[in-house]
Amino acid sequence: MISTNMQEQVKNSSIIRAMFEEGKRLAKIYGAENVYDFSLGNPSVEPPEEVRKAIIEIVNQENAISIHGYMNNSGYEDVRTAIAASINNKFGTDFTHNNIVMTVGAAGGLNVIFKTLLNPQDEVIVFAPFFGEYRSYVKNYEGKLIVVAPNIVDFQPNLAEFKAKITPKTKAVIINSPNNPTGVIYSEETITKLSEILREKQKEFGTEIYIISDEPYRELAYEQAEVPYLTKYYDNTIVGYSFSKSLSLPGERIGYLVIPDQATDHEDIIAAANIATRILGFVNAPSLFQRVIAKCLDAKVDLETYNRNRELLYNELSTYGYGCIKPEGAFYLFVKTPIEDDIEFCNLAKKKNILVVPGTAFSCPGYMRIAYCVAYETIKKSLPGFKALIDEVK
Amino acid sequence: MISTNMQEQVKNSSIIRAMFEEGKRLAKIYGAENVYDFSLGNPSVEPPEEVRKAIIEIVNQENAISIHGYMNNSGYEDVRTAIAASINNKFGTDFTHNNIVMTVGAAGGLNVIFKTLLNPQDEVIVFAPFFGEYRSYVKNYEGKLIVVAPNIVDFQPNLAEFKAKITPKTKAVIINSPNNPTGVIYSEETITKLSEILREKQKEFGTEIYIISDEPYRELAYEQAEVPYLTKYYDNTIVGYSFSKSLSLPGERIGYLVIPDQATDHEDIIAAANIATRILGFVNAPSLFQRVIAKCLDAKVDLETYNRNRELLYNELSTYGYGCIKPEGAFYLFVKTPIEDDIEFCNLAKKKNILVVPGTAFSCPGYMRIAYCVAYETIKKSLPGFKALIDEVK
Numbered sequence: 001m002i003s004t005n006m007q008e009q010v011k012n013s014s015i016i017r018a019m020f021e022e023g024k025r026l027a028k029i030y031g032a033e034n035v036y037d038f039s040l041g042n043p044s045v046e047p048p049e050e051v052r053k054a055i056i057e058i059v060n061q062e063n064a065i066s067i068h069g070y071m072n073n074s075g076y077e078d079v080r081t082a083i084a085a086s087i088n089n090k091f092g093t094d095f096t097h098n099n100i101v102m103t104v105g106a107a108g109g110l111n112v113i114f115k116t117l118l119n120p121q122d123e124v125i126v127f128a129p130f131f132g133e134y135r136s137y138v139k140n141y142e143g144k145l146i147v148v149a150p151n152i153v154d155f156q157p158n159l160a161e162f163k164a165k166i167t168p169k170t171k172a173v174i175i176n177s178p179n180n181p182t183g184v185i186y187s188e189e190t191i192t193k194l195s196e197i198l199r200e201k202q203k204e205f206g207t208e209i210y211i212i213s214d215e216p217y218r219e220l221a222y223e224q225a226e227v228p229y230l231t232k233y234y235d236n237t238i239v240g241y242s243f244s245k246s247l248s249l250p251g252e253r254i255g256y257l258v259i260p261d262q263a264t265d266h267e268d269i270i271a272a273a274n275i276a277t278r279i280l281g282f283v284n285a286p287s288l289f290q291r292v293i294a295k296c297l298d299a300k301v302d303l304e305t306y307n308r309n310r311e312l313l314y315n316e317l318s319t320y321g322y323g324c325i326k327p328e329g330a331f332y333l334f335v336k337t338p339i340e341d342d343i344e345f346c347n348l349a350k351k352k353n354i355l356v357v358p359g360t361a362f363s364c365p366g367y368m369r370i371a372y373c374v375a376y377e378t379i380k381k382s383l384p385g386f387k388a389l390i391d392e393v394k
Numbered sequence: 395m396i397s398t399n400m401q402e403q404v405k406n407s408s409i410i411r412a413m414f415e416e417g418k419r420l421a422k423i424y425g426a427e428n429v430y431d432f433s434l435g436n437p438s439v440e441p442p443e444e445v446r447k448a449i450i451e452i453v454n455q456e457n458a459i460s461i462h463g464y465m466n467n468s469g470y471e472d473v474r475t476a477i478a479a480s481i482n483n484k485f486g487t488d489f490t491h492n493n494i495v496m497t498v499g500a501a502g503g504l505n506v507i508f509k510t511l512l513n514p515q516d517e518v519i520v521f522a523p524f525f526g527e528y529r530s531y532v533k534n535y536e537g538k539l540i541v542v543a544p545n546i547v548d549f550q551p552n553l554a555e556f557k558a559k560i561t562p563k564t565k566a567v568i569i570n571s572p573n574n575p576t577g578v579i580y581s582e583e584t585i586t587k588l589s590e591i592l593r594e595k596q597k598e599f600g601t602e603i604y605i606i607s608d609e610p611y612r613e614l615a616y617e618q619a620e621v622p623y624l625t626k627y628y629d630n631t632i633v634g635y636s637f638s639k640s641l642s643l644p645g646e647r648i649g650y651l652v653i654p655d656q657a658t659d660h661e662d663i664i665a666a667a668n669i670a671t672r673i674l675g676f677v678n679a680p681s682l683f684q685r686v687i688a689k690c691l692d693a694k695v696d697l698e699t700y701n702r703n704r705e706l707l708y709n710e711l712s713t714y715g716y717g718c719i720k721p722e723g724a725f726y727l728f729v730k731t732p733i734e735d736d737i738e739f740c741n742l743a744k745k746k747n748i749l750v751v752p753g754t755a756f757s758c759p760g761y762m763r764i765a766y767c768v769a770y771e772t773i774k775k776s777l778p779g780f781k782a783l784i785d786e787v788k
Contacts (some may be wrong), residue, residue: 001602001659003513003535006666013669021466042464051462052453055682059446068445068643070436072415104498104647104676111675119397136673141397208395249462251681253498253647265395272400275407279530281505282498286680287645288449 009136023355030353036382038370039355041180041331043248045301045373051247054295058288067288073278074270075102075256075285079294083256086297091229099260101273102285105253106216106242108277110137113212113238113257114172115276116269118143122171124212127157129334129364131180131214143171150364154325155182155334156190163197168205173198177227178217181362181369182334183310183327185221188228195234202236208264211237216255217330219246219300222307225328235262238269243293245331248301254289306331309372313379320387321394331373334359338390342366348393352385403530417749424747430776431768433749435574435725437642438767439695445641448689452682461682467672468664469496469650469679473688477650480691485623493654495667496679499647500610500636502671504531507606507632507651508566509670510663512537516565518606521551523728523758525574525608537565544758548719549576549728550584557591562599567592571621572611575756575763576728577704577721579615582622589628596630602658605631610649611724613640613694616701619722629656632663637687639725642695648683700725703766707773714781715788725767728753732784736760742787746779 002010019039026035058067074080080097087095103109118124120142126134128150138145146165151158162173175194177186186194198209213230218241221227230237242255259270277284284290313333314326323336337345342358342365349356349368359367372379396404413433420429452461468474474491481489497503512518514536520528522544532539540559545552556567569588571580580588592603607624612635615621624631636649653664671678678684707727708720717730731739736752736759743750743762753761766773 001604002510002662002666003516005513006510006670007662009669009673010662010665013665020464040464044459046458047462052458055453056450059449064440064446065438065642068441068645070414070434070644107672107675107677109675116396116400119399122397133673137675140673210395248459250464251462251678253677253680268396268401268404271404271407272396275403276400278501279403279527279534280674281501281503281531282676283501283647284645286647286683288682289680 019355019357022350026353035353035355036378036385037355038372038374039357041245041371041373042250043245043301043373044375045248045305047248048296048299048301050296050299051249051292054292055288057295058291062291067291069287071284071287073284074274075100076290079290082294082297087258091232093229093231095258095260098270099258101257101259101270101277102290103240103255103257103277104282104285105244105250105255106214106240107133107137108253108282108285109240109242109255109257110212110214111140111280112273112276112282113240114138114141114143115280116272117171117210121169123167123169125162125165125170125173127162129155129181129359129362129367130174131176132361134174146170147363155179155184156186157194159190159193159197162194163201166197166201166209168207170201170207170209172210172212174212174214175230176214178221178329180217180330181332181359182325183330183332184325185225185227185328188226191228191230191233198234208236210263213237213239215239216242216245220303220306220331221329222303222310227329231258231260231262235260236264238263246301247293247296247299249289252286252289254285254293306373308376309374309379312376313370313372316383317386320390322386322390331371333370333372335368335370337366337368338393340366342368345393349385349389352389354382354385354389413749413751416744420747429747429749430772430779431749432764432766433751435639435765435767436644437639437695438769439642439699441642442690442693442695444690444693445643445686448686449682451689452685456685461685463681465678465681467678468668469494470684473684476688476691481652485626487623487625489652489654492664493652495651495653495664495671496684497634497649497651497671498676498679499638499644499649500608500634501527501531502647502676503634503636503649503651504606504608505534505674506667506670506676507634508532508535508537509674510666511565511604515563517561517563519556519559519564519567521556523549523575523753523756523761524568525570526755528568540564541757549573549578550580551588553584553587553591556588557595560591560595560603562601564595564601564603566604566606568606568608569624570608572615572723574611574724575726576719577724577726578719579619579621579722582620585622585624585627592628602630604657607631607633609633610636610639614697614700614725615723616697616704621723625652625654625656629654630658632657640695641687641690641693643683646680646683648679648687700767702770703768703773706770707764707766710777711780714784716780716784725765727764727766729762729764731760731762732787734760736762739787743779743783746783748776748779748783
């Protein structure tokens with residue numbers, strides 16, 4: 001009795017989430033300490049202490065009706081002002097609260113912006129490998145996902161293929177940097193060239209093409225790597241941000257969209273995003289956490305913990321003979337599977353209680369994603385398993 | 395550049411929300427104390443003290459990673475178990491955590507269930523007057539809203555018209571009791587007859603028709619009025635609940651769906667609702683507030699405050715000559731406008747700084763909704779305005 005669309009979805013349900021459930025099942029059998037679950041991007045580093053303090057301060061000092069009540073669908077004006085100021089301070093932009101729409105995480109924000117922009121059959125370009133959920137988000141609004149094949153040399157986008165795939169139906173391009181699943185940061189050179197191509201194509205077709213910059217991993221950049229702020233390179237850029245990873249609050253569903261005045265039809269987009277927030281049933285981003293993050297805009301999770309994991313995993317796996325490029329950001333290592341069939345390899349790994357996600361889930365077969373947002377000990381204890389796996393198949 | 399669909403939405407944006415913004419504008423000019431804003435169902439009674447205590451207890455005692463982290467898309471299992479037990483205790487049902495899907499408020503829950511059930515052109519029946527957002531929720535999934543005209547005698551649903559409007563394309567019926575905007579509780583007799591009609595029609599057409607019981611006002615029933623629990627009357631019932639009003643937490647976006655084992659294809663519906671929660675971008679109901687409400691399932695807002703407002707407003711407006719039936723629940727009074735054109739009348743009211751919503755917004759022209767979730771003083775001070783208004787037009 002469920003809809004045809006959802007019947008299909010139930011059948012092909014997220015591999016990542018299925019792994020998450022599988023991990024919990026194995027943990028019950030073998031004990032959590034003997035299962036090496038690298039399947040989910042669930043932060044392993046505690047939220048900064050500022051978060052707890054902010055929560056307590058707010059509920060003890062502010063009016064309960066207003067901290068838990070309705071506000072404008074775009075969010076509290078003072079919170080949006082604080083966010084705009086923080087972005088301006090970091091990137092030299094000139095946003096006001098009008099440019100900010102608070103969202104139920106980045107996933108909520110992406111749904112809001114696709115609802116706002118897409119007509120049926122509009123095309124949205126993504127660069128493989130990419131977060132598989134984009135497929136569903138675009139499909140929700142009957143958009144058509146156009147995949148640019150992976151550039152397996154360095155996982156910067158393949159810009160020649162990108163250029164060839166832009167059509168008069170292209171409405172948006174998703175950029176996700178630092179990238180899930182590769183951990184690669186798209187370089188300033190990439191962004192500059194990509195923007196140039198988009199400007200050319202806009203002119204050629206007389207259309208507007210929006211970059212949707214999905215940035216949940218912006219703050220997770222190692223060795224002070226620069227992550228270009230895309231609104232500075234391309235006017236029709238809309239940013240989707242989330243505090244899920246930057247403050248380790250993925251369950252709280254708090255993020256925002258930035259819709260700059262430089263974007264064509266920005267007033268309509270802002271008005272529509274406000275309405276989309278309401279009618280999709282979000283209504284508003286959770287109210288207490290809007291106020292909490294406004295007090296924590298300068299707080300940071302301990303990046304060094306992820307960095308230690310990154311170094312250990314990258315160095316050891318490279319030594320064993322796995323092919324991987326060192327991630328510059330996020331908390332994922334994207335590794336070539338020693339056998340071609342990545343799903344088969346991930347099943348072999350599961351037999352050693354190692355849970356990793358096949359690259360196929362990211363439209364990049366022959367690879368696997370290892371989410372290293374886990375305890376250091378978990379990585380250490382998993383290493384013999386990783387070694388045995390490659391030795392067995394080589 | 396926004397989608398055709400959203401262009402239309404921007405044009406016809408919610409009257410209620412527009413009023414809310416108008417109220418804030420007038421408050422800036424005349425001072426908040428001189429504006430009588432009855433436009434929005436934003437609780438005026440403080441959340442129970444248990445909420446603040448639960449928040450502090452949880453953030454001080456529980457592990458920060460797990461209280462703010464991802465969990466199953468349907469929500470924490472222990473929270474869902476607690477909710478199931480609480481419902482079972484109150485209504486003699488036999489739900490388990492499997493029957494509960496935590497949602498981003500009732501609006502989120504309704505979107506999840508419509509995404510789950512509706513194929514394009516499937517029909518969803520509503521009884522006027524009804525919450526205008528239902529129109530958008532159904533449209534989001536290309537369903538067709540079928541409106542049963544209001545029964546202005548007592549605002550119980552018109553069951554003869556209902557029966558005549560059920561077709562082989564009917565997939566769902568929305569029940570909202572206590573009702574927004576009338577405050578009427580659908581009687582046991584209504585529910586019994588309505589269920590009987592649905593069973594007949596299911597048999598006649600060989601289809602499944604689901605009742606979607608939207609219950610944000612369940613706990614707001616005056617004088618111990620009984621609100622029938624619909625799963626006990628009709629197997630294909632799905633309940634959408636919210637803590638927005640029962641605990642005065644509308645901004646926190648926390649609620650749940652109940653999908654009973656008695657509902658046809660319940661396993662598929664549960665699986666699909668879980669996935670819909672994810673792909674629509676909710677991902678999960680806000681995590682801290684899942685844990686908070688689990689500790690507050692027996693807590694209640696002070697209903698007597700709303701009751702005093704109800705008595706004052708109903709008694710005075712009736713005395714002035716307004717036609718209204720006394721609400722049994724929720725915090726709305728639905729009043730016949732003294733002139734036929736309800737929009738015109740609400741504009742006249744605005745000139746007296748009284749903000750009320752025309753019945754047209756609820757598909758019931760000739761009426762207005764007064765949300766009395768405001769300070770008692772606000773009602774008192776607004777009364778001369780209400781009196782002057784009816785005197786002027788009579």
